[in-house]
Amino acid sequence: MKKMIKFIIACAVTVALALPAAANAEDLPRFVNIATNPQGSIYYVFGGTFAKVISNNTPIKARVQASSGSSAYIPAVSRGKIELGVNNTNDARLAYQGKQPFVSSPNIRVLTVVCPLVVGMMVRDKSDIKTMEDLRGKRVAAEFPAQIAVRKNIESMLAANGLSYDDVKKVPVENLIQGVQALMEGRVDATAIAIFAGKAKEANSTIPGGVRFLSIDGSPEGAERMAESFPGTYPVTVEANAPGTVGIKEESTVQAYDVFLIGSTHLSEKAGYTIVKALAENPGEVQKGHGMLSSFNKEIMAKPNVTIPYHDGAIKFYKEEGLWDKEMDKVQQ
Numbered sequence: 001m002k003k004m005i006k007f008i009i010a011c012a013v014t015v016a017l018a019l020p021a022a023a024n025a026e027d028l029p030r031f032v033n034i035a036t037n038p039q040g041s042i043y044y045v046f047g048g049t050f051a052k053v054i055s056n057n058t059p060i061k062a063r064v065q066a067s068s069g070s071s072a073y074i075p076a077v078s079r080g081k082i083e084l085g086v087n088n089t090n091d092a093r094l095a096y097q098g099k100q101p102f103v104s105s106p107n108i109r110v111l112t113v114v115c116p117l118v119v120g121m122m123v124r125d126k127s128d129i130k131t132m133e134d135l136r137g138k139r140v141a142a143e144f145p146a147q148i149a150v151r152k153n154i155e156s157m158l159a160a161n162g163l164s165y166d167d168v169k170k171v172p173v174e175n176l177i178q179g180v181q182a183l184m185e186g187r188v189d190a191t192a193i194a195i196f197a198g199k200a201k202e203a204n205s206t207i208p209g210g211v212r213f214l215s216i217d218g219s220p221e222g223a224e225r226m227a228e229s230f231p232g233t234y235p236v237t238v239e240a241n242a243p244g245t246v247g248i249k250e251e252s253t254v255q256a257y258d259v260f261l262i263g264s265t266h267l268s269e270k271a272g273y274t275i276v277k278a279l280a281e282n283p284g285e286v287q288k289g290h291g292m293l294s295s296f297n298k299e300i301m302a303k304p305n306v307t308i309p310y311h312d313g314a315i316k317f318y319k320e321e322g323l324w325d326k327e328m329d330k331v332q333q
Helices: 001-028 042-057 069-076 089-095 148-160 177-183 198-206 220-229 269-281 281-288 313-319 326-332
Strands: 031-036 063-068 084-087 109-123 139-143 169-173 193-194 210-215 232-238 252-264
Touching: 001 269, 031 042, 031 069, 042 063, 042 084, 042 193, 042 252, 042 281, 042 313, 063 069, 069 084, 069 089, 069 109, 069 252, 084 089, 084 109, 089 109, 089 148, 109 148, 109 177, 109 232, 109 269, 109 313, 139 148, 139 177, 139 193, 148 193, 148 220, 148 252, 177 193, 177 198, 193 198, 198 210, 210 252, 220 232, 252 269, 269 281, 269 313
Parallel strands: 031 063, 031 084, 139 169
Antiparallel strands: 084 252, 109 193, 109 210, 109 252, 232 252
């Protein structure tokens, strides 16, 4: 009988100790995966940076989970199969709305804006194309079935200047790399690429005379046309010969759109809050991850031009920090 009583007491203590742990685990997972594009991509580097900051500053251990691309992993984030993901504003928007080529992913949420991707229309420097208007009738990379965002980059930059793909000769390519390769081989006259990209530097060193980025219409009207074509985009001015760039021959206006760290409604409010707080309070650790992250700070984490809703845990943190106002409430609605 004494042994039986001791056994019952031991079981009761075990259950009592387990209950708080289970409840805590539900709110704050021990591990999270951060889905990214393949190893070697910018998003993979970003994911590794976030994993390190989260692991070093919270009870959560994070790790990168590379994938073939955002169309593969965004639905998994939406279903709660993967906790976090690194994506751009366009892919997130299309997935959230269930538009091709994405599977409908209505449960994805923004945790934080990370940084802008800065993109421009690149041509051969020795070509007679000096302005966006000069692209009329020229051969421009098109389609991009493997990277829909690049097609939207070009469509929206053309739109900023009152042009469309109907005004140019479309040359189908598979992805961004093929578009630049076609420019290097003389099969297209223009294509789009991030102004800090290594492939842009390769093109500049390979093409006789190098490359040049065209300036787009950055007026309020041009910005409105661009954002209507590609929601979440905005014009930015880059100084001539800006560090890390090639082909910026003079002060130019190019396109920017934001990268997000996303989660889903399956991620608890406490987990979302904890992750966002860790990133906000350790901007220096984030900035060390990559040159493109040098602008990361608490002030950019909540922005009104996002294309999907924010996570409840992120909203809680931003309200505490005074980064959330009535305008953001309207954005969330």
